[in-house]
Amino acid sequence: MQEKEVIIVGAGPAGLMAAYKILEAGANVTLIDRNRNLGGQLIKQTHKFFGSEKQYASKRGIDIMNILIDKIKAYEDRLEILNETSVVGMYKDKVIACLKGDTFFKLKGKSIIVATGASEKSIPFENNDLPGVYAAGAVQTLMNEYGVKPGDKVVMVGSGNIGLIVSYQLLQAGVKVKALVEAAPKISGYLVHASKIQRLGVDIKTSTSIKKAIGKDSVEKVEIWDLDPTWQGIEGSEQILDVDTVCISVGLAPLTELMQQLGAEVRYIKELGGNVPVIDARYQTTVKGVYACGDVVGIEEASSAMVEGKITGLNVLEDLGYNVLDSRQALKAYHEELKFLRDGPHASKVRSGYLKRGMLT
Amino acid sequence: MIEKNGIAAIELYKQEFPEDENTLLKPKAIIECYKEIPCNPCETSCPFDAIHVGEDINARPQIDFDKCTGCGICAYSCPGLAISIRALDKESDKAEMKFPYEFIPRPTKGQMINIVDRAGKKLTKGKVLNVIDKPRQNKTALIHIEMDKKYLYDAATVEVII
Amino acid sequence: MRIKKHPILDFKQKDKVSFRFNGKIIYGVKGDTIASALHENGIKKLSESIHLKRPRGFYCAIGNCASCNMVVDGKPNVRTCITPLKEGMVVENQVGKGKV
Numbered sequence: 237m238q239e240k241e242v243i244i245v246g247a248g249p250a251g252l253m254a255a256y257k258i259l260e261a262g263a264n265v266t267l268i269d270r271n272r273n274l275g276g277q278l279i280k281q282t283h284k285f286f287g288s289e290k291q292y293a294s295k296r297g298i299d300i301m302n303i304l305i306d307k308i309k310a311y312e313d314r315l316e317i318l319n320e321t322s323v324v325g326m327y328k329d330k331v332i333a334c335l336k337g338d339t340f341f342k343l344k345g346k347s348i349i350v351a352t353g354a355s356e357k358s359i360p361f362e363n364n365d366l367p368g369v370y371a372a373g374a375v376q377t378l379m380n381e382y383g384v385k386p387g388d389k390v391v392m393v394g395s396g397n398i399g400l401i402v403s404y405q406l407l408q409a410g411v412k413v414k415a416l417v418e419a420a421p422k423i424s425g426y427l428v429h430a431s432k433i434q435r436l437g438v439d440i441k442t443s444t445s446i447k448k449a450i451g452k453d454s455v456e457k458v459e460i461w462d463l464d465p466t467w468q469g470i471e472g473s474e475q476i477l478d479v480d481t482v483c484i485s486v487g488l489a490p491l492t493e494l495m496q497q498l499g500a501e502v503r504y505i506k507e508l509g510g511n512v513p514v515i516d517a518r519y520q521t522t523v524k525g526v527y528a529c530g531d532v533v534g535i536e537e538a539s540s541a542m543v544e545g546k547i548t549g550l551n552v553l554e555d556l557g558y559n560v561l562d563s564r565q566a567l568k569a570y571h572e573e574l575k576f577l578r579d580g581p582h583a584s585k586v587r588s589g590y591l592k593r594g595m596l597t
Numbered sequence: 598m599i600e601k602n603g604i605a606a607i608e609l610y611k612q613e614f615p616e617d618e619n620t621l622l623k624p625k626a627i628i629e630c631y632k633e634i635p636c637n638p639c640e641t642s643c644p645f646d647a648i649h650v651g652e653d654i655n656a657r658p659q660i661d662f663d664k665c666t667g668c669g670i671c672a673y674s675c676p677g678l679a680i681s682i683r684a685l686d687k688e689s690d691k692a693e694m695k696f697p698y699e700f701i702p703r704p705t706k707g708q709m710i711n712i713v714d715r716a717g718k719k720l721t722k723g724k725v726l727n728v729i730d731k732p733r734q735n736k737t738a739l740i741h742i743e744m745d746k747k748y749l750y751d752a753a754t755v756e757v758i759i
Numbered sequence: 760m761r762i763k764k765h766p767i768l769d770f771k772q773k774d775k776v777s778f779r780f781n782g783k784i785i786y787g788v789k790g791d792t793i794a795s796a797l798h799e800n801g802i803k804k805l806s807e808s809i810h811l812k813r814p815r816g817f818y819c820a821i822g823n824c825a826s827c828n829m830v831v832d833g834k835p836n837v838r839t840c841i842t843p844l845k846e847g848m849v850v851e852n853q854v855g856k857g858k859v
Binding site: 270271272282296298355356358365366367368369370371373374375377378379380381382383384385386408409410452453454491 | 760765766767790792795798804805808817818819822823824
């Protein structure tokens, strides 16, 4: 079994940034991703990002992905990329089990960084299993990665940033968005995203939810209804929407299976999306030598994932004995960036989530 | 109410326009960013230092109309597409607007086009004066339209047929 | 249902890839996954649920939920949303748990 210096599981924004920092300092990285392409969810993000210049604000997600990939490819001699490789097991002695096609093999890491991201949630409603009911990210994948229209007429469920952004991207792909329904009384994502789709004719209905999907082999129409202040459906308020696709955008849940198998402490914190690994301020889990960063430690944005990747990279280097010039100052600056990204009203959930998790010193 | 449907009411958007309408005899950026979000490309892209967000990037942008030249760089840099450039014509009864646009086909110069309000409702027809689509805009075009001046405040974008 | 022109993305013309779905020859393009190629052909139902035989399609499209399982070249439980399409593949609706 081969021993690697640093194994990074997941080549999304957090994993790529961690790889960059570690390669830059002279260490070796084995970067593993189950997809053919690196970049994680960035590959579908056609919109311009928020944040500051340090997080590539105003650049499109897909362009940021290429920037990060170019950064790591500059260190090709010390970078091993295992793509189309699933990590199917992770053990206390820092051994991981991998599956590439039909080939199974094991690797051992001096340090491991888990940056596996998150998975889309769903909601219960009658016939929610009909073909045509898709996670919003799935629709984004079809359109932006494969160039296939998901359908002709969509209803979007959920007004978080993903629901608002994917509605806009559907319009750009030539797909009608009949309405966006949100169960809460207020829009939960950025108002600028909401304004953008309203002026393009997408009706945003708050205190409204989907009651059922209707169709034989796939969605042919849906029934929506109003919700009262206790979030119960109001009988008699049902309306039929003529759509063939239902996009569900109700939040993400961190993919922590590997952490759980490893025996790292995992805690359920609703504000962070579900089960999250317990990490200290240096992003190390309760298993020495195993770190985690990005959406897997709490659902946020790609901008914070990138900063967390940089912080984790520098901490891994320190623990491996590398002396990185100006590491202290860099870490301080990165923590400042995170603070500003998390300071506004939209990040109040994340802040209380972090408080709940606590950071072991 | 904007929190319920994303549609800003006139009381809200009028506040982003200069108090003295004559200021708009030269084009000015109207920034409609109503809630604090961590973001500052409007500030960093402005070559005239006319927009201030500050160290805490969550602060809502503040514009100095004296410094603003209406160049439009902020309008295509804003990731939320929340900025438009508006102007009044002194001689005629027309108003002009430059706003970000990310659909194809692009409108064409000289085309008469339907202008809609913030709720997506048709307001009036206007003329496309120009379509600015430089590579540095990274596929966010600026559409320059002319319309009757009474729509200066209410106009939001043009109708996109999906 | 293929997007030819897009305001941000460049979808270049790609080579056709032929494969069989439930015995019939249909086409995707190079770079498709099995699920995206089927979807482009208007095929949304990918399998049936085990007990109630309800129609099933994909859900997450990135390999997390296993809703898109189909029988590919005789092998069941293949996550078609992340499996690259190859020339001559034989794809069938999975009915039941699939024989291993």
